[in-house]
Amino acid sequence: xxxxxxxxxxxxxxxxxxxxxxxxxxxxxxxxxxxxxxxxxxxxxxxxxxxxxxxxxxxxxxxxxxxxxxxxxxxxxxxxxxxxxxxxxxxxxxxxxxxxxxxxxxxxxxxxxxxxxxxxxxxxxxxxxxxxxxxxxxxxxxxxxxxxxxxxxxxxxxxxxxxxxxxxxxxxxxxxxxxxxxxxxxxxxxxxxxxxxxxxxxxxxxxxxxxxxxxxxxxxxxxxxxxxxxxxxxxxxxxxxxxxxxxxxxxxxxxxxxxxxxxxxxxxxxxxxxxxxxxxxxxxxxxxxxxxxxxxxxxxxxxxxxxxxxxxxxxxxxxxxxxxxxxxxxxxxxxxxxxxxxxxxxxxxxxxxxxxxxxxxxxxxxxxxxxxxxxxxxxxxxxxxxxxxxxxxxxxxxxxxxxxxxxxxxxxxxxxxxxxxxxxxxxxxxxxxxxxxxxxxxxxxxxxxxxxxxxxxxxxxxxxxxxxxxxxxxxxxxxxxxxxxxxxxxxxxxxxxxxxxxxxxxxxxxxxxxxxxxxxxxxxxxxxxxxxxxxxxxxxxxxxxxxxxxxxxxxxxxxxxxxxxxxxxxxxxxxxxxxxxxxxxxxxxxxxxxxxxxxxxxxxxxxxxxxxxxxxxxxxxxxx
Amino acid sequence: xxxxxxxxxxxxxxxxxxxxxxxxxxxxxxxxxxxxxxxxxxxxxxxxxxxxxxxxxxxxxxxxxxxxxxxxxxxxxxxxxxxxxxxxxxxxxxxxxxxxxxxxxxxxxxxxxxxxxxxxxxxxxxxxxxxxxxxxxxxxxxxxxxxxxxxxxxxxxxxxxxxxxxxxxxxxxxxxxxxxx
Amino acid sequence: xxxxxxxxxxxxxxxxxxxxxxxxxxxxxxxxxxxxxxxxxxxxxxxxxxxxxxxxxxxxxxxxxxxxxxxxxxxxxxxxxxxxxxxxxxxxxxxxxxxxxx
Numbered sequence: 001x002x003x004x005x006x007x008x009x010x011x012x013x014x015x016x017x018x019x020x021x022x023x024x025x026x027x028x029x030x031x032x033x034x035x036x037x038x039x040x041x042x043x044x045x046x047x048x049x050x051x052x053x054x055x056x057x058x059x060x061x062x063x064x065x066x067x068x069x070x071x072x073x074x075x076x077x078x079x080x081x082x083x084x085x086x087x088x089x090x091x092x093x094x095x096x097x098x099x100x101x102x103x104x105x106x107x108x109x110x111x112x113x114x115x116x117x118x119x120x121x122x123x124x125x126x127x128x129x130x131x132x133x134x135x136x137x138x139x140x141x142x143x144x145x146x147x148x149x150x151x152x153x154x155x156x157x158x159x160x161x162x163x164x165x166x167x168x169x170x171x172x173x174x175x176x177x178x179x180x181x182x183x184x185x186x187x188x189x190x191x192x193x194x195x196x197x198x199x200x201x202x203x204x205x206x207x208x209x210x211x212x213x214x215x216x217x218x219x220x221x222x223x224x225x226x227x228x229x230x231x232x233x234x235x236x237x238x239x240x241x242x243x244x245x246x247x248x249x250x251x252x253x254x255x256x257x258x259x260x261x262x263x264x265x266x267x268x269x270x271x272x273x274x275x276x277x278x279x280x281x282x283x284x285x286x287x288x289x290x291x292x293x294x295x296x297x298x299x300x301x302x303x304x305x306x307x308x309x310x311x312x313x314x315x316x317x318x319x320x321x322x323x324x325x326x327x328x329x330x331x332x333x334x335x336x337x338x339x340x341x342x343x344x345x346x347x348x349x350x351x352x353x354x355x356x357x358x359x360x361x362x363x364x365x366x367x368x369x370x371x372x373x374x375x376x377x378x379x380x381x382x383x384x385x386x387x388x389x390x391x392x393x394x395x396x397x398x399x400x401x402x403x404x405x406x407x408x409x410x411x412x413x414x415x416x417x418x419x420x421x422x423x424x425x426x427x428x429x430x431x432x433x434x435x436x437x438x439x440x441x442x443x444x445x446x447x448x449x450x451x452x453x454x455x456x457x458x459x460x461x462x463x464x465x466x467x468x469x470x471x472x473x474x475x476x477x478x479x480x481x482x483x484x485x486x487x488x489x490x491x492x493x494x495x496x497x498x499x500x501x502x503x504x505x506x507x508x509x510x511x512x513x514x515x516x517x518x519x520x521x522x523x524x525x526x527x528x529x530x531x532x533x534x535x536x537x538x539x540x541x542x543x544x545x546x547x548x549x550x551x552x553x554x555x556x557x558x559x560x561x562x563x564x565x566x567x568x569x570x571x572x573x574x575x576x577x578x579x580x581x582x583x584x585x586x587x588x589x590x591x592x593x594x595x596x597x598x599x600x601x602x603x604x605x606x607x608x609x610x611x612x613x614x615x616x617x618x619x620x621x622x623x624x
Numbered sequence: 625x626x627x628x629x630x631x632x633x634x635x636x637x638x639x640x641x642x643x644x645x646x647x648x649x650x651x652x653x654x655x656x657x658x659x660x661x662x663x664x665x666x667x668x669x670x671x672x673x674x675x676x677x678x679x680x681x682x683x684x685x686x687x688x689x690x691x692x693x694x695x696x697x698x699x700x701x702x703x704x705x706x707x708x709x710x711x712x713x714x715x716x717x718x719x720x721x722x723x724x725x726x727x728x729x730x731x732x733x734x735x736x737x738x739x740x741x742x743x744x745x746x747x748x749x750x751x752x753x754x755x756x757x758x759x760x761x762x763x764x765x766x767x768x769x770x771x772x773x774x775x776x777x778x779x780x781x782x783x784x785x786x787x788x789x790x791x792x793x794x795x796x797x798x799x800x801x802x803x804x805x
Numbered sequence: 806x807x808x809x810x811x812x813x814x815x816x817x818x819x820x821x822x823x824x825x826x827x828x829x830x831x832x833x834x835x836x837x838x839x840x841x842x843x844x845x846x847x848x849x850x851x852x853x854x855x856x857x858x859x860x861x862x863x864x865x866x867x868x869x870x871x872x873x874x875x876x877x878x879x880x881x882x883x884x885x886x887x888x889x890x891x892x893x894x895x896x897x898x899x900x901x902x903x904x905x906x907x
Binding site: 626630646668692718723726727734740748749764776779787790 | 811815822825830844863866877889891
Binding site: 598599600601602603606607610 | 826829830838899900902903904905906
């Protein structure tokens with residue numbers, strides 16, 4: 001089991017290193033094959049580790065393996081260790097499984113790109129970083145993985161580095177993540193101060209009397225999670241991150257990196273349980289985000305942005321679940337979401353690829369007959385997203401909402417109602433997308449630009465989408481609360497749930513949830529499918545994404561720019577630059593003045609000797 | 625009687641020394657300056673004799689006046705008209721300062737001599753009659769000052785080589801530098 | 806020692822030296838400068854010989870002989886330079902020869 005863990009961790013790193021060091025000596029396809037192979041090896045190793053863990057008793061499933069002492073600073077010490085337990089095994093399977101499928105998809109999608117090798121190296125690096133994050137045996141290694149996935153995200157969003165918008169989006173993502181990293185750092189500083197270590201157990205060792213410290217630690221961790229998972233208020237980077245290639249959006253910004261925040265909360269649940277206010281805050285942020293993102297998704301016209309906002313919304317569900325203490329439900333939804341969201345993104349990639357790079361849904365229409373495979377994949381993902389049985393989302397989304405109900409109190413009811421409202425919105429925006437793109441008659445643009453001579457896409461793209469569509473359809477049967485819950489039982493030793501809904505609450509929420517989703521689909525049908533009603537005019541608030549971008553621009557960006565310009569004018573140029581220039585001109589002037597001694601005339605030199613002789617004579621005589 | 629003769633000889637030699645020295649510096653024709661210098665050297669030789677430095681006096685006349693000055697005269701003859709050079713134009717800051725420096729130097733040395741005249745400069749040592757004879761000089765050169773002797777010969781060699789190089793007539797098409805190409 | 810004391814010889818040598826220095830500083834023809842330089846050297850020689858006599862030590866005379874030899878060598882090189890300059894048709898004027906001016 002441990003060996004599997006180490007192999008899983010380092011296989012993608014080896015792949016990335018090989019591609020980087022080989023440079024242009026290997027072909028572009030070869031780089032792709034290396035990346036795919038290294039992640040598939042990681043997946044196999046993860047499966048082996050998982051099977052080995054299945055064979056053990058539940059107490060023996062959590063193992064910490066340390067390679068060597070990594071940091072030693074005074075009394076603080078931490079080793080390079082990996083923790084293989086129930087939670088990390090599930091995450092490893094998802095990351096390597098979905099990751100290897102998406103990298104295989106990239107073989108077809110990125111074909112012909114000039115810098116393909118760089119892409120595959122970055123993708124392998126990302127998989128390694130994410131694995132480090134989930135396998136890290138202590139908080140320092142988790143932070144290392146955290147930072148590296150941020151880096152990989154920056155590198156991959158800005159992959160098309162000649163496009164100014166891509167570069168700006170990459171910077172935005174990185175800076176916002178840095179805010180989260182800062183709050184996490186503060187949490188870690190406090191942990192070291194009050195417990196002396198950054199192992200996972202240290203999270204529970206902060207003396208309970210220190211209310212402030214406990215809350216700030218949890219708040220710091222939440223800050224990092226919020227930034228990484230693009231929840232309110234650090235969410236504005238995710239839609240812009242769609243500037244990266246579609247497989248990047250699928251892997252990093254749907255299936256894995258953005259879910260790291262949820263993983264963090266579940267992993268550090270001890271810290272959150274000690275600070276119930278922060279846990280409530282997490283639930284609130286998740287809920288507000290899921291509603292807000294759902295509303296914005298209703299008016300987006302870029303296909304990738306619709307899916308991005310739906311990702312934001314679904315992660316809101318996961319935060320809601322983790323915030324009320326339904327950790328296993330949140331992780332299960334994370335897994336299902338990885339499948340159907342990756343399926344949607346990759347199918348969207350098939351569309352974009354066939355239409356020569358077009359992403360505006362207003363130009364699309366009537367693709368149902370022209371791209372049937374893609375249509376089916378979209379349906380599978382979309383129905384899963386909307387929570388319609390027997391697709392996977394149905395099994396994972398509603399238990400979270402039911403847990404909110406089980407939490408009780410007016411707070412629980414409020415969250416429950418919001419979750420159900422979100423289900424309605426999800427149905428509407430998802431099928432708005434599907435009906436706009438696929439139903440009706442082929443639009444003029446489609447007739448001109450669609451090229452499906454060789455089928456809907458390269459074979460590598462199609463089989464991976466197919467696998468994900470199948471998973472989106474059937475994977476849900478893994479867990480069906482309240483009837484069978486193997487996943488919850490599996491995770492119980494690591495993250496026991498704080499609330500357990502009764503059967504009545506569970507089934508009731510299920511029924512209402514499905515109704516909401518179906519109603520959403522119906523509304524979408526009426527407006528976009530059969531055109532019975534006209535869509536209401538989109539309000540400016542929605543179109544401007546609730547003005548968050550403008551708010552941050554005015555509150556942070558403009559003052560920073562002003563401060564920088566002022567410092568430059570007042571300090572940098574006169575003082576720093578001025579002093580340097582002064583030194584230079586001063587030296588030059590001194591040199592020029594001294595050079596006047598070199599007259600080139602013998603007479604002056606002799607005179608100098610004579611004069612100094614006269615002076616020295618006096619000195620000698622006087623000294624005597 | 626002997627003392628008076630020595631004094632008279634000294635005064636004559638000293639004044640001719642001074643006079644020819646000033647003449648060297650003042651004549652505009654370098655030929656005359658060179659001749660004045662020869663006179664100066666001769667007076668100095670007389671003064672050396674008074675100071676029991678017979679060998680040095682002989683060397684002065686033979687080497688200095690006989691060889692070095694002859695060389696000077698050869699060059700002046702070769703240069704012919706180009707050798708004529710005027711005085712530096714008028715009193716400028718430089719010339720005033722130069723006079724000042726020289727005067728200062730002179731005054732200082734005289735002062736020092738005056739200061740020491742009563743003390744350490746009062747009594748001269750008694751020397752044997754062989755003092756300054758060629759035998760003594762030779763003995764000194766070959767025992768105490770052998771290194772100086774040898775190095776002086778090296779200096780002379782270098783000067784000879786330098787003289788040859790400097791005086792080398794560049795034949796048409798060849799010069800020292802072109803042979804290395 | 807009969808005759809003038811050592812101080813007189815030293816004073817004379819100082820005069821010679823100063824006169825020579827004036828010549829070096831004030832004359833423009835390199836030939837005259839060299840001649841003045843010889844004058845200075847001779848003044849120094851006189852001082853050396855005087856002190857040798859005063860101290861009864863032959864070292865001064867030995868030094869003076871060495872000075873004479875070196876002066877001869879220096880004159881060779883100096884005159885060689887002047888001849889070379891004349892051959893290159895340069896003006897024999899120390900004020901004009903200032904290419905090394907910095």
